[in-house]
Amino acid sequence: MTTIPRHMAPMTTLLALTLVAGACGKSGDAAPTTGAPTAQNIGPDNVAIARTDTLRSGPAISGTLVADREARIRAEVSGAMLQTYVEQGERVSPGMTLGRIDDASVRDAQLSARSQVTQATVAAEQAARELQRSKTLAAAGAIAERDVEAAERASLSARAQLADAKARLSSAERNLRNTTVRAPFAGVVSERSVSAGDVVAPGAALFTIIDPRSLRLEASVPTSALGDVRIGAPVLFTVNGFAGRELEGKITRIAPSVDPQTKQVRLLASVPNAQGQLVSGLFVQGRIAADKRVGVMVPEQAIDQTAVRPYVVRLKGGKVERVDVELGVRDEAASMYEIKSGVASGDTVLLGAARGISSGTAVVVSAPADAATTSATAPATPASAPAKKN
16 A cells, blocks of 8 residues: 655645546537438529429520411502591401502593404404405405405404403503402401502502511521421410410421521521411510420429439428439520439429538528518417406
8 A cells, every 4th residue: 555645645635636526527428419310401593393294395496476378558540649548456357348549540531442442443343344345356256366365464453452451451440440449359458558638659568468477487596497487387485475374386487598697597487376366577586396205304404414414303201312313305495404303293393502501401491571471460269369357
């Protein structure tokens, strides 16, 4: 047994107390925490649901809607415009009178041509009778053969003059009819270029009539997309004023040559417009639906294609997991991808920055702001009032 000197006893006692206190402190610091890890909250804008839908793929196009039937009516005779009967935007029926041009000089020419026809008819009939008489006399030996030939030439000349007079009369009558400007088909007046009192010459613009029931889309596609373009292929597009509404047409013609300036190929697509909602001149953006199939689709923002294999970050059982996927075709207009394997319809995938959450992390999707506001501002159910004492 070792004996501690008397002068060192106080120091030994102090050291022992210090060691005991340190041991107690370490024991308290090493006590394990029993609280569960906190789940990470994300907003509803950071998630999307994979869904089964119809997917269309094809080259993007842009162009303009124009009327499939359009008539630019021009003056065919000279004269002062007496009156116009329609305004821009009015509907017209076939043969409806649009305006009248002064027909005084044209009517005089028509009367003169008719008089010339009458005179030429009389001369042709007389020449025909003279020819018949000459033939009869020549058969009896009363006149020479050259007299018969002269009568034939006179009859032929008279018939030619009659034909010329009839042609002049027909032209004069046509000019007289053209002084009344009529609609060539049912449609709408898109432009009125003349007013009463204006003096017009042949070729002057008067009215423009379009048939709004059928429009056509004039667009172009790059030569690299020619393999996806065919007659009868549907064209899906949107226009200003119809936000969120997709319209459809069909390709009717494809240009046989490439535009030397744009290096693109022009195409035309018919667009039905029975309700008359669309108007000519609208700018169009869309795509040719070259391929159509049904599959599982997710937004393009949910797919990470920077890795060796594309993948999505899926939320399953309240936790995040990374899933490799096989991509199909891309719907350019809807910014969606077809998923051939890896994700099923109804799965929840993360979008954008939320894809950076580590696998295995617990995630909770918070309620939309409007729903939370409604819940927070809903009035509390009033408590029952106490009964009055008698």
